[in-house]
Amino acid sequence: MKPTPHGPSCLGSFNTLAQSGTDKMAIIQGNGSDLANAKALQGRSKRKLISQSLMLSMVDSCMKYGTPEMKKAYWNTYHCQNRIITANGRIYGKYCKNRHCTLCCANRKADIINRYLPVISQWPEPYFVTLTIKAVPHRRLRDVMQNITEEFRQIVETYRKRHQRGKGQKLMGIRSLESNFNPQRRTYNPHFHVIVANKEMADILVKEWFERSNPGWTYRKAQKAERVYDNQRAIIEVVKYGSKIFTEPDVNKKAQAKGKEVMYVKALSNIFAAMKGLRIFDRFGFNLPKAEVKRQDARVVTDYQDWHYDMAKYDWINDKGERLSDYTPGASLLWLLGERVDVQLE
Numbered sequence: 001m002k003p004t005p006h007g008p009s010c011l012g013s014f015n016t017l018a019q020s021g022t023d024k025m026a027i028i029q030g031n032g033s034d035l036a037n038a039k040a041l042q043g044r045s046k047r048k049l050i051s052q053s054l055m056l057s058m059v060d061s062c063m064k065y066g067t068p069e070m071k072k073a074y075w076n077t078y079h080c081q082n083r084i085i086t087a088n089g090r091i092y093g094k095y096c097k098n099r100h101c102t103l104c105c106a107n108r109k110a111d112i113i114n115r116y117l118p119v120i121s122q123w124p125e126p127y128f129v130t131l132t133i134k135a136v137p138h139r140r141l142r143d144v145m146q147n148i149t150e151e152f153r154q155i156v157e158t159y160r161k162r163h164q165r166g167k168g169q170k171l172m173g174i175r176s177l178e179s180n181f182n183p184q185r186r187t188y189n190p191h192f193h194v195i196v197a198n199k200e201m202a203d204i205l206v207k208e209w210f211e212r213s214n215p216g217w218t219y220r221k222a223q224k225a226e227r228v229y230d231n232q233r234a235i236i237e238v239v240k241y242g243s244k245i246f247t248e249p250d251v252n253k254k255a256q257a258k259g260k261e262v263m264y265v266k267a268l269s270n271i272f273a274a275m276k277g278l279r280i281f282d283r284f285g286f287n288l289p290k291a292e293v294k295r296q297d298a299r300v301v302t303d304y305q306d307w308h309y310d311m312a313k314y315d316w317i318n319d320k321g322e323r324l325s326d327y328t329p330g331a332s333l334l335w336l337l338g339e340r341v342d343v344q345l346e
């Protein structure tokens, strides 16, 4: 994959100006995304459909279970990229930038991959490490997430200081905090996915993680360290961003769960709430090289098209009634979104 310009500027945003008569004008910023990339466009449509339908359930859940403080954020995400414009073969949108937004997360993932892949590709033997802890009920989730984030920070800090004193190597890598929901046990499993630069770092992490945890909270065998051979795939694994949207009802029978997944809205909402203010993705022990690509400055366009999202048509529509992506969801996705939504279980 060829690195492309990155940072928030790669998203491509716009603002329309007051219009008089037939003159119209918009200010665009950033590079936008390629209108000719049909696959990416269909992916965007699919994410928009999933996101919008999830947000309606999230708002519903907020009202039912008394977490109104999240309601506004969910509505913002519902409206994310409701309107987009196309100009000079590129797409520009308005982004909600929320963590629970599948559209914005997809952008963030692409951005992280572009920025970190060149660095990680230069590491001699990258290792993928999974650090887990015993699953907990909802009421303990936030505490545990805060604790393990602090624990991880301390491990990195200890080795950084030792390294400064000339004793051993520091730890260097990227990590993400994630949690999935187990509907059978009604528990959450906060865990880290980490890529470090070599085996020694991976072994240190696993050893420290196990030794520092309270007895019974971590199982040695559940802490994994594996050599990475496909850097891009490993990074994608790390930047899944937070949680899965569709969960197998029986986590032990993943293989048989095709088409049986459920969207556990209340549980997802709990995970997002627990992660509030915590860094989901982080790097440690190294800095990224300065971006060589200059961000595109704001500029005015007069020749552009307006598109509005129409959920009933699963697509963005212009004033002539034309569709932008021509995306049609599969029957199984529609069924999942319509029938496999649980707003109660947590």
Ligand SMILES: [Zn+2]
Pocket: 077, 080, 081, 095, 096, 097, 098, 101, 102, 103, 104, 105
């Ligand atoms: Zn968004």
